Amino acid sequence: MTTTWAKPQRPATDDRRWRALGVCLAAGFISLLDTSIVNVALPSIEHGLGATEAAQSWVVSGYALTFGLALVPAGRLGDIRGRRQAFLLGLAVFTVASAACGLAASPDWLVAFRLIQGAAAGLVAPQTSGLIQQMFQGSERAKAFGLLGSVIGVSTAVGPLAGGLIIDAAGTGDGWRWVFFVNLPIGVAAFAAGLRLLPRFPGSPGRREEFDPVGVVLLGAGVLALMLPLVQEQQWNGRLKWSLLPVGALLLGLFWVWERRMGRLGRAPLVDLELFSLRSFTRGALISLSYFAGFTTVFFVLALFLQNTAGYSALASGLSVMPFAVSSAVGAALGGRLVVRHGRKIVVIGLSGVAVGLLGIAAVAWLVPLEDLGWAAVVPMIIGGIGSGVTVSPNTTLTLTRVPVQRAGAAGGVLQTGQRVGSAAGIAVVGAVYFAHLANGGPAVEALQLGLLTSVGFILVALCLAVADLRERPHAPHDD
Template sequence: MPPDPATPPDLATPPDPADRRRWLALAVVMTAAFMDLVDVTIVNIAIPSIERDLSATFGSIQWITAGYALAFAAGLITGGRLGDIYGRKRLFLLGITGFTLASALCGFAVSAEMLVASRLLQGAMAALMVPQVLSIIHVTFPAHERGKVFGMFGAIVGLGAVSGPLLGALLTQWNLFGLEWRPIFLINLPVGIAGVILGRKFITESKAPKALRLDVVGVVLVTVAMLMLVYPLTRGRELDWPLWGHLCMAGSVLVFAAFVAYEKAKTRKDGSPLVELSLFKMKSFAAGIAVQLTFGVSLGIFFLVWTLYMQIGLGWTPLRAGLTGLPFSLAVSTAAGLSVQKLVPRFGRKVLQAGALTMAAGVLLYRWEAGRYGMDISTWQMVPPLVVMGLGMGLIVAPLTDAVLSDVPRDHSGSASGLINTVQQMGHALGLGLVSVVFFGVIDGRTGKTPAAVATAFGDGFQNALWWVAAVLVGIFLLMFALPKRRVPETGAAPQPPERDRVLVG
């Protein structure tokens, strides 16, 4: 995609704070991030309709859902680095264009094979688009404004987390123009086209000020390592956890180690590695990445088990299940905005730790209600624990991203953003793998043939999984002691030079 002739391609300093264009640019990139978040979850609701319409096999159905995640996770680090090298605006526009075209291919797929291939392409394009979102925010807004911006970003994350299933349920149930499931993909077309047009106009180009080259060997090593880890986790239960899957996951550790060794050598040789390992010397970045990974595990477990519990265990319709999640979404959005604008500047790290404990308390309350009310539990009885969980999650998601990027120089913001998204996806994959142990391990062989037996088995599995989620959240609380303690008060002063930007200090 050709560079914007009106904007110098090497611009890496934020625009004048009075420039309102940056808020329009923020709206564009956040819309793209929301589109990606929704697309991750919207497909699950429509799977029965897709299966009937395309006569898809069980294996194809698995790949329709897992192919996106695999392509997305494998390409995130590379996508972030490409933005540093060739320009974040350029890669964002390339990614959103490809994502929109892939969505059209998904919507007009004539076979299960075509849909699988289109989902793989969609995930690969998302891997180019998504890392640029945080990078563009990081280089566009001065340090004293980023708290407000990341609060908005956290609200978008919360909204996207549960609106996908609801939107998928509505679009499938409405059967617009007789298209059944296809609108869940076609809805991306007007959004993506608008994003391309407005992005070209309002996003300011930026890239690393020093010349960087793409580390091809690093790309191959990290992609192979990610696939060796994520693929067996995705297909493990379906294939009854074969030996090759365990060997593959164990081997991924060796490949990751080889990747780190090569990146160190690459840094010494020409200073242009795929991953800037010096980022991990920053306490805020290293600790934040560890928390992001662990937090991803808890969310990976909860959201899948929660969906299965409501729709299969309790027999609820997709629409009822989607509506039940709305209080959670609203709570996340509300708390995310308050956390970075009002609470973190005053209380610092304690806000994130309070969020972990609050979310754990909501999980335990949910477990108690599931045990007390059984299959008679109602939507209204689920609202209190979901609100508590949402408030806790909102206190974490926005300030955590702020903390991870606080000390990162702008010339490495793409690589850092790619790492943030990658560890989130790795955490989700690990959480999904654990579902086979903490949930399916409880219900296997117990479902019987009656609705009551199914509800009892799924209720027990749900309660067992919630114990694990609560334990992981307590672990996150302990990990957060490694985060910086306090946030610098916002004085309204001009932002410091990029290499000295500080949002959180130890």
Template sequence: MSAAPRERFDAAGRRVLLVCVAGGFTTLLDQSVLNTSIPALREGLHAQPAHLQWIVAGYSLAFGLALIPGGRLGDVKGRKWFFVTGLALFTLVSVVSATATDPGVLIAARLLQGAGAGLVNSQMIGTLQDVFDGQLRARALGLYAVTGGLAFALGPPVGGAVLAAVGPEQGWRLTFLLNVPFGLATVALAVRHLPRPRPSARHADLDLVGLLLVGALTLALMLPFVQPPAWTGWLAFAAVAALLLGGLVWWQRRYARRGGHPLIHPALTRSAPYALGTATAMAQFGSSLAAGLVLTMFLQDGLGLSPMGAALVALPSAVAMGVASALAWRVVRRFGRRTVTAAMTGSALVMLTSGLVAHWAPAAVLPWLLALLQLLGGASVGLMGATNQAYVLRHAPAEAAGVSGAILQMAQRIAAAVGVSALSGVYLRATAGGGGHRSAYLYASLVCAALAGLAVLASVGAGRATPQETPGDASGSEAVSRGRTAVR
């Protein structure tokens, strides 16, 4: 059976797509660039480990807190000016981050940057779902997902190049300033080209109680990983999170019975593919981001590589991710949703092998072996990132486009805060305990591989919950087709 002819974006659609992709790239590149700068930042500000955890994971905390309120506001009030406001805040505070002379100032700036980035990204998926339909929507969402993945992969090489060019003392500051020209240009494009504010929801109630409960639940889940407490604190946070989750479920049902429109659309809570696909994205994102951060720490602190040397080891991941992303729709056309499971399995194996190789291989060849493994890992993430997101969002109703995308991203941000904080803690504690950097990297890699294994299990479950998606299903393959012709 021949495939349906591929649609093309018109001029207005290409401009909207450019704005969304540029906004996503600018805000998501920020954190991955920072990973390479952590050792230089630590020396420049005389930052303590607790400061570093807040600087890195606090961004994800604020990002996650802003996502669902931002998505709901966009659904009800329209998206354009929330997009512009969030990106303007992110860009302005980037200057504050670059000029900070105290760890506390940088932590506060990172929290504000994260809030701005969360507000921006919560509008993007909703905007793409509002503007495009059918094949064009799938390709636009796929391109957005791929851009985010490439931003994370390109961050370490970009950060390494900046530090090599101007030196570590000023280099870490310049990595924050990289956001400014991109942010200003994107704000100008957004003001001109994003569609006028147009609510996508058919109702105007914000469900403020639901928003407060979701925000408190997000904080209870993420805060202990950003600032780890004593064991009694962990129990307290777990109890609070359980109470908030129960309260949210109760309130959403009560609000719906009273005739309101709950924050979390009932179609999302009833959809096993949406829930399991979100769990897959969550475990993949957390394990990948944590693995990238720990690798950068190991290459610089353990092997003594320069920031540029560490960046070159990570560069093959970005290249492979870009190539694999461009070919993903062809693979999905042949193998269907199993592509996600197979690619995630490959990613888990790469993380496991990286730890073993780092523990046993001679130092002279270790950077080359790790670069090869980064190539394989990048290809795996490229095949599954946009694919999984497109499958997940196919199960979201149009009136909850902003919230459905925000929940997906919030889950990833929770995973990022948990993964980065926990895995950096595993690595630092192992090195402080006298086990050496190689053993520390092995332990951290084993944990990352276990998290990726959870993503594999969730992906298998999602595939079983959607048996109608076969390898030859055109809708499935188009769900990740980004179309090189789309942006001509």
């Protein structure tokens, strides 16, 4: 299949483009916020709804599963039928599902609505990166991805704080319902603004392209087999669950063979495998997968330690990670400005900063009393947060920079699927290290340090990939 490099089209005015981007970022914020805001509401859900531990687990992991499963098919749907339509549909379903979650009368209904909510979030996410590809180019595109990186960092980190504030204000009985209701005004406002501002770009030009249902099934089953044992690692006892991993690898191998066959026959595959001939895309996707395996686990293991060992409330635990969230937003805006000039060097610097920040938190946990950890970790939190911001948005820009616009949705879906799988794998591995040390009678501080060091290990894998890419192409940050 021949790949053509198309330039993005633009809406009528510059002001309209940036306001349309604001709509995309608002939708992205609430969909990513829901990956972490619910964690601190689980005790309230247990108290107010009588949810079992298994149901609570599915409230969290079910969202992550359907989010990850929807990304690539949703991106392809936007490529074919138009990203505006796909975005608005996903946002509408997400908003309605949020209301349904808040009104749920039983744990089973809450889990069902969370699955729908996650799939809707997966429908929205790849349209955002695709619309950025269409509306912007050059330094403006880097700036737009910088703003997206700020949203990713802030929404992930601020979730526990937002959840803590809501539960603190609304009470433990029905406070969990407002964790979902908070999406409604943002979702409704973003939908109304999207109807007016989002550009009416057509789908794929030329001949009518197929959707490749066989590819959807193979990829979905493969990703499900990989993610399910990872997100349920703490709930499923025994080792039989790990047998799903080779099954997932086999299904993804069959998916690859099928997609190659589709390409040879001149038919439209779900994922254009020529994307992986672009080193900027392949290496960037691997960097993103490895980085998210280390990045998202920090909030997981730190929240466990602060609330279960140091005696912090959910609100205090959320406040303790605010320096990371704020500095991440600053770093993402900075990285978006610098990536055009410095390319992969920015990602190397950012990953180094994250590693130093995590090591600093581990050192502080050893040196100060538990009750002082929150304020004592502010400096390493800031270092790690800036590094995170300087990593995510530049890496996204570099990864998608050579992707043809008509494949931007599917490419964004592949990139974000890797992030979801990486997050699930990281939480499973770091959680296993943390809980195993506690189960063996080890001090909680050592368990935290081992968890953080494991996270650093994932970050170092991403750093090695970035350094290798930089050494191979030191003067051509955007070329393949």
